[in-house]
Amino acid sequence: MRFGPLLVTFVTGALLVAFFFVPHHAAQEAQSVMLDWANVVYAFALVLGSVSLWTAHQKKVTTRAPGWIYSVVTLASLAFVTIWGCVQGVEEGTAVNAFYNTVNAPLASTMFALLAFFIASAAFRAFRARNAEATLLLVTAIVMMIGRVSIGEYLWPGFPKVTEWLLDVPNLAAKRAVAIGVGLGAISTALKIILGIDRSYLGRS
Amino acid sequence: MNGPRQSIWTRLLRLDRRIIFVLIALATAIPLLRPVNLPIAVSPRVRAAYDTVDKLPRGSYVLMSLDYEPDIMAELQPMAKAVLRHCFRKGLKPVVLTLYPAAPGLIEEALRVSATAEGKKRNVDYVFLGYKSGSQSVILGLGESIRTMFPTDFWGTPLNQIPMMKGHNSFADFPLVINLSGSSIADYYVRIAATRYRRPMILGSTAVMTADYYPYLSAGQILGLIGGMKGAAEYERLMDLFGDARRGMDAQSLVHVVIVVLVILGNLALFSSGGLRRS
Amino acid sequence: MNPVTQNWIAAFLTLCVFSFLYRDNPFYRFAEHLFVGAAAGYLLAVQYQNVIKPNVIGEMNQGNMLPLVPLALGIILLGRLWPRTSGIARWSLAFYVGIYSGIAIPSYLQAQIFAQLADQVKPFAPGWGAVNSALILIGFITVLSYFFFSAAHRGLHGLSARIGIWFLMVAFGASFGYTVMARVSLLIARMQFLLRDWLHLLPPA
Numbered sequence: 001m002r003f004g005p006l007l008v009t010f011v012t013g014a015l016l017v018a019f020f021f022v023p024h025h026a027a028q029e030a031q032s033v034m035l036d037w038a039n040v041v042y043a044f045a046l047v048l049g050s051v052s053l054w055t056a057h058q059k060k061v062t063t064r065a066p067g068w069i070y071s072v073v074t075l076a077s078l079a080f081v082t083i084w085g086c087v088q089g090v091e092e093g094t095a096v097n098a099f100y101n102t103v104n105a106p107l108a109s110t111m112f113a114l115l116a117f118f119i120a121s122a123a124f125r126a127f128r129a130r131n132a133e134a135t136l137l138l139v140t141a142i143v144m145m146i147g148r149v150s151i152g153e154y155l156w157p158g159f160p161k162v163t164e165w166l167l168d169v170p171n172l173a174a175k176r177a178v179a180i181g182v183g184l185g186a187i188s189t190a191l192k193i194i195l196g197i198d199r200s201y202l203g204r205s
Numbered sequence: 206m207n208g209p210r211q212s213i214w215t216r217l218l219r220l221d222r223r224i225i226f227v228l229i230a231l232a233t234a235i236p237l238l239r240p241v242n243l244p245i246a247v248s249p250r251v252r253a254a255y256d257t258v259d260k261l262p263r264g265s266y267v268l269m270s271l272d273y274e275p276d277i278m279a280e281l282q283p284m285a286k287a288v289l290r291h292c293f294r295k296g297l298k299p300v301v302l303t304l305y306p307a308a309p310g311l312i313e314e315a316l317r318v319s320a321t322a323e324g325k326k327r328n329v330d331y332v333f334l335g336y337k338s339g340s341q342s343v344i345l346g347l348g349e350s351i352r353t354m355f356p357t358d359f360w361g362t363p364l365n366q367i368p369m370m371k372g373h374n375s376f377a378d379f380p381l382v383i384n385l386s387g388s389s390i391a392d393y394y395v396r397i398a399a400t401r402y403r404r405p406m407i408l409g410s411t412a413v414m415t416a417d418y419y420p421y422l423s424a425g426q427i428l429g430l431i432g433g434m435k436g437a438a439e440y441e442r443l444m445d446l447f448g449d450a451r452r453g454m455d456a457q458s459l460v461h462v463v464i465v466v467l468v469i470l471g472n473l474a475l476f477s478s479g480g481l482r483r484s
Numbered sequence: 485m486n487p488v489t490q491n492w493i494a495a496f497l498t499l500c501v502f503s504f505l506y507r508d509n510p511f512y513r514f515a516e517h518l519f520v521g522a523a524a525g526y527l528l529a530v531q532y533q534n535v536i537k538p539n540v541i542g543e544m545n546q547g548n549m550l551p552l553v554p555l556a557l558g559i560i561l562l563g564r565l566w567p568r569t570s571g572i573a574r575w576s577l578a579f580y581v582g583i584y585s586g587i588a589i590p591s592y593l594q595a596q597i598f599a600q601l602a603d604q605v606k607p608f609a610p611g612w613g614a615v616n617s618a619l620i621l622i623g624f625i626t627v628l629s630y631f632f633f634s635a636a637h638r639g640l641h642g643l644s645a646r647i648g649i650w651f652l653m654v655a656f657g658a659s660f661g662y663t664v665m666a667r668v669s670l671l672i673a674r675m676q677f678l679l680r681d682w683l684h685l686l687p688p689a
Contacts, residue, residue: 005578012579016586020401028349035342036539037554038583041576043338043531044558050524051565070517077521085529092310098485100307100526105275106494107519109674110501112276116460116671117505119664120229121222124467128475136653137660138472142465144661148435150243151458160246166658167419169616173623174655176420176600177648181631183596190585190592201581202574226505233668233675237686279673280666306530338534341587400595412666416658424603426595432662434669449689453672460668 006196013194054078077103140166214477217470225467232463236455243455250422251439254407254429258288261381263296268347268379268404270386270394271315272340274307277387277411283450284409284437285315285385291444293323293330298369300379302334302355304343304390309336309359328358328367335359340390344397348376376402385409385431391418399426409436495682498674623651 012034019031057071065071085096129135143166146152147159192198261267269288273281292299303312316333325331334355337343346354351374357363364370376382382404384394391410399406399421405428408418412433421427431440435457437450500515540551561576563569604624608617629641630648637645680686 002574005574008575008578009582009585012582013586016583017589019586020590025349032342032346032349032353033550034583035339035345037551037557038580039339039342039535040539040551040554041557041561041580043535044561044576045580046527046531047558048562048564050528051562053520053524067513070513073514073517074521077518078525079521081522081525082528085526086532090306090526090529090533092313096526096529097310098490099522101275101310102485102490102493103497103518104307104522104526105278106498106674106677107501107515108274108276108523109279109670110498111519112667113670113674114501114504116233116664116667117226117229119667120460120464120467121225123464123664124220124225124471125222127468127471129472133649133653136650137657138468140654140657141660141664142468144658145461145465145664148661148665149458149461150245150454151462153246154243160248163658164248165616166654167416168423169619170623170651170654171416171658172419172423173620174627174648174651175417176423176604176620177624177627177631178652178655179417179420179596180600181628183592183600186588186592187597190588193581193585194589201577203570223506229671230675233671234679237672237675237679277670279670306534307526336530336534338531341584345587396591396595400599401591412662412669413659415662416655420600420603424599426599433666434672435665449673449676453669453676456672456675457665457668460671461664464664 002199002202005202006199010194010196013190017194050078050082214474217474218478228463228467229460232459233456236459237452240452240455242451243458245435245438245442245451245454247439247443248432248436250430250432251436252429252443254409254431255291255440255443257381257405257407257428258291258297258383259295261295261297265297265381266373266379267292267297267299267381267383268376268398269299269301269383270304270344270390271301271308271312272304272384272386272388272390273311273411274305275311278311279449279453280411280434280437281385281387281409282311282315283434283448284431284440285312286319286448287437287440287444287446287450288383288385288409288431289315289319289331290323290446291440293319293325294444299331299383300334300351300370300373301331303336304338304340306336306338313359328362328369330369332364332367332369333359334364341393341397344390344393348397348402350374376404379404382406383409387411387414395421395426407431412436491682495678498678622647627651 016031016034019027022028054075057074059065060068060071061075081096081099084099085094088094088096090096090100127138127141129138143159144163146155147163152159152163189198193201258267269292271281271285289299289301301312301316303309313333316327316331319325320327320331327333334351335358337354339346343354351370352364355364358367372378376398382394382398384391384398384406386394386408387410391408391414394406395408395418398404406426407429408421408427409431410418410433412435415430415432415436418427418430422430431437434450434453437448438454441448441451497515497518500511503509504512540555543551557576557579560572562573563571564573604621608614626644626648628648630637630645630652632641632645635641676686680688
């Protein structure tokens with residue numbers, strides 16, 4: 001039951017690698033078609049996720065689980081935005097676009113803004129100079145926090161230069177090594193998937 | 206260490222976090238209500254981005270991908286407006302697109318405001334292609350044919366009917382690619398536009414991502430880097446504009462100072478109360 | 485919708501989210517559940533309008549039956565919703581994973597490994613710049629050695645890994661400083677919205 005899917009992965013993966021080296025128009029056209037197909041599959045993956053979300057909240061409502069009333073809110077907003085968005089569209093001037101600007105946008109940005117408070121509280125409680133390494137991290141963070149904003153230059157004109165050096169030298173060295181490590185990891189994982197050595201994405205049989 | 210002092214430090218360690226929240230809220234609100242407009246130093250990376258745009262000959266085409274949604278627009282929308290105004294002021298012709306579904310409304314506003322301020326017209330001085338789903342695959346497609354990826358502009362006009370788009374159909378036709386992004390789309394642009402298609406590129410990112418892109422700067426894969434709201438404020442300063450980013454910089458400074466003081470106090474309290482030995 | 489009404493709704497939702505700072509409460513839970521449903525619904529609607537409609541329905545209306553392939557792959561992906569049909573969904577997963585594995589290999593290799601290594605082996609900068617070049621080289625090698633777990637971190641390798649940790653700590657400190665900056669920026673924007681667009685306490689932009 002797994003041979004077929006493994007063959008599909010091998011063929012699609014190998015083709016996409018080959019297309020990189022073949023600048024011919026036909027190869028690029030074929031690549032474009034395959035990528036379009038992948039987008040369609042991705043859209044269905046989102047349907048799958050939304051159906052799971054719907055099922056989970058519907059279950060809470062039908063069993064009157066604690067907080068079920070909030071699940072009604074989720075179900076109603078999911079149904080409204082999906083149906084209205086599919087029927088009427090999501091462009092400027094549509095109901096869903098107005099809903100997005102009024103509801104989604106402030107909620108999303110405030111959720112992230114909330115983190116400013118928690119990061120401050122966490123820094124006060126947990127950001128400790130417990131040993132040499134932690135002290136190095138703490139001192140760098142403090143220098144960056146002060147040196148990258150206007151008050152830093154106001155306090156000491158050398159602050160921006162120090163922060164630039166930190167970014168240009170030690171940060172660059174570490175981030176480059178991490179980038180190469182991530183690159184090697186990604187390539188080896190991709191190779192293992194294409195060659196059928198890593199089959200975890202297919203789930204248990 | 207004497208008793209009463211120890212109890213002060215210990216009490217400090219048990220400070221209700223809501224007091225910290227109030228401090229942060231005040232440190233944000235007060236400078237917005239009573240700004241002092243502290244000077245803003247321009248970093249070499251933002252200067253490099255500015256110079257790259259500035260040195261392009263008049264009439265050059267710039268491909269701009271503005272990839273952000275309202276959740277991070279605080280950092281990237283002022284940046285987009287400043288860069289767009291720079292392009293317009295220099296007589297460059299931006300071809301703008303987005304790979305984020307909720308971005309078109311924001312970008313349309315940024316384009317409208319910037320074009321009006323610099324006296325530029327749609328489809329004459331700039332083109333807005335709108336949104337296309339598929340991020341990585343779209344960027345790969347842009348290397349071959351913009352018209353295949355975006356048959357029409359944002360308002361439904363076929364690209365072949367827009368005179369400005371004549372002769373411009375892939376990365377190769379653009380002397381500069383600009384990506385303002387708050388996600389891995391920035392990586393895709395570096396890998397595909399800057400590295401595979403060898404296009405000169407500048408990147409604007411959220412502050413969270415900024416430190417990660419220094420290796421690409423060093424390797425010349427990107428020519429300039431505008432990091433977060435501070436980067437946007439620096440660009441506004443270079444452009445002699447006073448936008449939302451510059452207006453927010455006093456608050457940014459004060460909140461940073463509050464957090465640094467909290468970190469120092471937290472450490473002093475831990476050392477003074479002997480908590481470090483216990484832990 | 486009237487912009488004033490829009491502002492009031494957005495301000496109400498913003499305050500609902502901020503109310504979590506005091507403690508968990510029904511207003512926050514309402515906003516949170518509303519956001520989950522609306523965000524999922526919006527994504528679905530956008531995918532329908534931008535992928536399914538033009539790439540599948542539009543193409544098929546013009547007589548191109550090729551999109552039946554990704555459509556079939558998408559539909560069988562929904563098989564994961566039921567245990568009896570979940571096996572068939574592997575074909576779609578195999579296709580999708582194969583595509584992106586194929587793309588990853590050459591692009592990581594070119595942009596993240598070759599380009600970074602090429603920059604790393606460039607001659608040292610002249611004058612005092614050579615010190616920075618040397619530091620970058622030392623940082624790069626020592627961080628890589630820290631991530632090399634196939635040999636125990638002892639002796640010279642241990643020393644190198646320890647120096648690598650110092651470089652990593654500086655890089656993490658720089659990232660932390662920037663993360664604080666990002667979260668604070670988002671809070672500033674929300675505050676600007678509340679004080680300017682809602683309460684009109686600040687001059688218009």
